Amino acid sequence: MTRGHWLLTLLSGGLYTFLYAPIVVVIVYSFNTARYGSGWRGFTTKWYSTLWNNPQALSAAENTLVLAVASTVLATVLGTMLAMGLNRYWFPAKRLASWLLYVPVVIPDIVMAVAMLLFYALLRDLVGLFNLGLTTMVISHVTFQIPFVAIVVRSRLFGLDPALEEAARDLGATPWQTFWRVTFPLILPGVAAGGLLAFTLSLDDFVVSFFTSGPGSTTLPILIYSSVKRGITPDINALSTLIILVSVVGTVLITLMQRAKQ
Amino acid sequence: MSAHNEHGERPAEVLFGERLTRRDHLRRSAMLSGPGFLWVVIFLFLPLLFMVGISVLSRGAAGEISLTFTWENFQRFAGFGELGFDPMYPTIILRSLVLGLATTAICLVMAFPLTFFIAGLRSPLKNLALTLVVIPLWTNLLIRTYAWQILLAGDGWLARAAAWVGLTGAGEALYPGTLAVYTGMVCDFLPFLVLPLYASVEKMDWSIVEAAMDLGANGWRVFQHAVLPQVKPGVAAGCILTFIPAMGTFVIPDLLGGSKTMLLGNAIQQQFGPSRDWPFGAAITLLAVVIVMLGLWLFYRLDAKRGEGMIL
Structure with missing residues (x-):
């Protein structure tokens, strides 16, 4: 048994190295003096100041945040309402509708991306609206975020005790009061989790953004992609390092929050 | 209701x-x-x-969509173009399928030791080990992919090691190529398999494993009869979560592969991007949707007992 255990530890160590090698190499190279090639030429932080003075990177960061916040707010409201309706009220073909909700979750993002690109192009020809830009990106992001929010909130609604809301109504609360004072606080963890998931999906998205963006609405993932296509530069490594830092801090915070709740 | x-x-x-x-x-x-x-x-x-609609239309001279009905787009990826038989698109379809399946299989083989290692750890370490699998998942895929360009570059130590062993010539980069694409794919998708598998392993009844060992089963038979049936739901969910994005990816082959590693995702991107043949692009997209749906249906059938709600 001990031999098997050591073998398992060794294998797992190798797999962790494999998973983290790309992340580590980006961080290390963001501090490398060398501009080209992959040799180590000494420590520097100058790529971070280069990045700070790069107007493209700053506007991309701004676009990414505006896009993520706007789409998450919209998707969280729509997705939560959708989940409430699905959870409590009946309508024809409800089962089919619930299944359709999984389509945006399971289809490859490139399919979604080109379908939307095509749709916006047709609309543009017909009505002259929907020029590619931040607006079309927000619309597209909301589309793939809604189902994720709805699925997360719905699972929270399943666990809700109807007696609590019935008690509120019995005590004379209006439906509106019952929702804001009883239901909403109870489903808030689900809404927050759904919103957070939607937010990270938006921040992380490259493919849908790439196809539905226009001039001037470049986001960080698009900026990284187009820079890498021209050849990796150290300031892109610096930018990626900052993004990695935000993701790691975010993941750790969420994990800690979840643990505190349990 | x-x-x-x-x-x-x-x-x-x-x-x-x-x-x-x-x-x-x-x-x-x-x-x-x-x-x-x-x-x-x-x-x-x-x-x-709309996509279904334009897939049976033609491309106009300037790349616009022309309103003439045709089956040509579907014939083209079956290999029958204007200039006779051309294996390019059938090859792309086959390559995407093989790459998707192989990536899933490699990730599955790697996920087992890692999952059982994590499950065997004590509580605080276990949470740490699990968080370490989640972190790459929340780190942008684009970054983790282009990093392999640095790792596999000609003057990197991996390329030097490969040259020293005699696999490649000195100073030769390990990318672009099939090996680089596989490396990027497996590295990017491994967490997708580990997490659902871990959820199943956590719920495993170990007394069944002990009983099998007491009854004299060897390692493989224990795995086959006492472990595998118990973790099947996790394996199925993990395989879907890996296979679908692997089939549709265009970033990984785009950054790590050459023209010889073109996949469905790249073909779609090319038709909607530089080639500007949207009707043909739509036909390829529909094919990708059909393959994904078939894959889902297959996994669903294989795991029929678990029923709905399996994916999430």
């Missing part, structure tokens, strides 16, 4: 302290679920329908 009386009328019932008729149900569904559903229908299902 489908108890109707003989007139097909849903009886009024008391729900959450309210008396509701069928009409109330419809009105409230429309008010609450309506906007969200409408959004997804207008901006996803309608565009997908």
